[in-house]
Amino acid sequence: MRIAFVHDYLVQYGGAERVLECLSEIYPYAPIYTILYNREAMHGVFESKRVRTSFLQRFPFAKKWHRVFPLFMPLAVEQFDFSKYDIVVSDSASYAKGVITNPATLHICYMHTPMRYAWDDCQKYTRDFYFPRFIKKLIPFAMNYLRLWDKISADRVDIFIANSNFVARRIKKYYHKDAMVVHPPVDTKKFLIRKGAEKKDYFLMVGRLLAYKRNDIAIEAFNKLGLPLKIIGRGPELKRLEKIAGPNIEFLGRVSDEDLGKYYSECQALIFPQEEDFGIVAIEALASGKPLIAFRGGDIPEHMEDEKMGIFFDEQAPKAIMEAVEKFKKMSFDADYIRSRVLKFDREIFKKKMKEIIERELEKHKQTSASEK
Numbered sequence: 001m002r003i004a005f006v007h008d009y010l011v012q013y014g015g016a017e018r019v020l021e022c023l024s025e026i027y028p029y030a031p032i033y034t035i036l037y038n039r040e041a042m043h044g045v046f047e048s049k050r051v052r053t054s055f056l057q058r059f060p061f062a063k064k065w066h067r068v069f070p071l072f073m074p075l076a077v078e079q080f081d082f083s084k085y086d087i088v089v090s091d092s093a094s095y096a097k098g099v100i101t102n103p104a105t106l107h108i109c110y111m112h113t114p115m116r117y118a119w120d121d122c123q124k125y126t127r128d129f130y131f132p133r134f135i136k137k138l139i140p141f142a143m144n145y146l147r148l149w150d151k152i153s154a155d156r157v158d159i160f161i162a163n164s165n166f167v168a169r170r171i172k173k174y175y176h177k178d179a180m181v182v183h184p185p186v187d188t189k190k191f192l193i194r195k196g197a198e199k200k201d202y203f204l205m206v207g208r209l210l211a212y213k214r215n216d217i218a219i220e221a222f223n224k225l226g227l228p229l230k231i232i233g234r235g236p237e238l239k240r241l242e243k244i245a246g247p248n249i250e251f252l253g254r255v256s257d258e259d260l261g262k263y264y265s266e267c268q269a270l271i272f273p274q275e276e277d278f279g280i281v282a283i284e285a286l287a288s289g290k291p292l293i294a295f296r297g298g299d300i301p302e303h304m305e306d307e308k309m310g311i312f313f314d315e316q317a318p319k320a321i322m323e324a325v326e327k328f329k330k331m332s333f334d335a336d337y338i339r340s341r342v343l344k345f346d347r348e349i350f351k352k353k354m355k356e357i358i359e360r361e362l363e364k365h366k367q368t369s370a371s372e373k
Contacts, residue, residue, distance in 0.1 A: 001362065003027050004082060006090040006099050009036040010051070011064075013043060014208065015184055015280040016112050019163075020091045021045055022185045022347055023110075026355050035076045035095060038064075054079060070117075071142055074098055074149045087362050090157070098153030106365040108358060109157040110182070113167055113277040114174045118146040151175065159361055161354075163278040164299035170277075182357070185350035186283045188343055190257060193289035193335050194265040202228040202250075203293075203325070204267040206260070206281040209235030213274040214295075214316050219245050221321035229271070232263060264288035269328060272300065273316060286310075286342045289335030293324045307331070309338045 007020050010032075024030065024046070031050040036057055039047070054076035056069060073095045082088050082101050090096040093112040101107045151174070160179035162168035168179040203222070207213055215237060222229040223246040231241075232252045242251060255263065264270070270285035275297035282292055282300060292310030294300050306312050311328050313320040 001027075001359075002084060002086045003030045003358075004085045004088050005030050005032045006077070006080070006088060006092070006096040007032060007034040008092060008094050008096045010034050010042055010046065011036055011038045012041050012208075013045060015278065016091060016093055017042070017045065018280070019110060019112075019184050019350075022351055023089060023091065023354065024049060026351050026358075033080045033099075035073060052080070070146060074146075074153070087358065087365075089358065095153075097157050098149070100156060104369060106159075106362055107157050108159045108161065108361060110161045110163070110354075111167060111171060111179065112163050112184075114154075114170050115146065115150045118143055118150050119170075119174050158365070159357075161357065165302055166299040167277045180357070182350065182353050183345050184278055184280055185347040186280060186287055186342070186345040187257075188287045188339075188346045191261055191264060191284045191287040193339055194261070197262075197265040199268070200266045202230050202267055203269055203271050204230050204232070204263055204285070205271045206232045206263075206285075207274075209233050209237040209241060211237060213237075215241055215273070216244065217316060217318050218271050218273050218321055219249055221318040221325070222246075222249060224318065225322055225325060227325070230263065230267070232260065260284075261288065264290055269293050269310065271321070273321060274298070275316075276300070283342050283345050286338050287345075289339045291328070291333045291338060293321065293328055303342065305341070309333070309341060 005020060005023055010017065020032065024032065031052055032046065033052050035054045037051050037053050056072055056076045077095045077098050078100050080099055082099060082105055085105055087106045087108065088099060088101055090099060090107065090109045092109055094115045097109040097111065154175040154177065160171055160177050162171055162179040162181050163184050165181055168181050171177055171179045205215060205218060209215060215231065218229065219241060226248055228248050230250045230252055232255055234253055238251065264285050265288055267290060269291045270282060272279060272282050272292050272294035275295060276299060278299050282294065283303065285292060286309060292304055294304060294310055294312055295316055296312040296314050304310055311324045313324040
């Protein structure tokens, strides 16, 4: 099987990169095509892989400031040549699905989300990243072009796989395409219940510090509650969040997976105030036997039983979080039950499902192509 992977850009290691890592374990010989590759930011994960980049790799500062080049991204991804491959699997939250393949090449897209900053409020995009004012004024016009390109490029995909039912509904709304659902992988062997771990008094937040993740309302809530909150992650919101945080809020930056598992095992609960397409950190916490205090939005209601695996709040506001925390303090949760409900997200299950889909759909594609000759 001649197979290639396509990824938007490898400039930070997160949930999408974990999916690509798993796919590469299934087919270790497959090259990875990506618009940009920051080797240092990947911490050696793709060091042994054949990574092929676009012309943007040669642009000064592109790896650091890639979000200021949105109008170049479609052109960059369309320049890749896949004529020698039987199948291309794109791992996409924005541009990777826009690759051009010939009719003989099957294109399967594993989609994390339709392009959020094109279809959702583009003000979130400009607020997350501190562009100069004159660039911010131009962004709405650029988004019109990107929406058109995004819709056209979706028609190039033969098969969509969504990372959650929530994303499958968004694919249907924006692209009018059906999608099967395969949830992203979580290393449930790494994130587990640590027997004998000391349960401490702090609450935890984990993830990139971006405006849409609403770390600000959680910080405001915990400032008023006076309870300890530890925040793991980095991002453009860091300085603003540090300014509004009280002495009970601790920013830990990036931590190793080993330390992350330790923080999960010792915390009271994971605070999850954002709407996510698929909340991998939420599943990691649940796999560690820890309950969530989560906003009832995105994909989380698909996976969490209210008052058995945590507590929902219905408004993204400090008061709602405070009320949920006070309710949480009066309750108890069964760690073994919580963990048992998310074992279906294990890496090996993901790899088995994806391998079955890729090989089944490629065989069907070959049979269809042969019958048309």
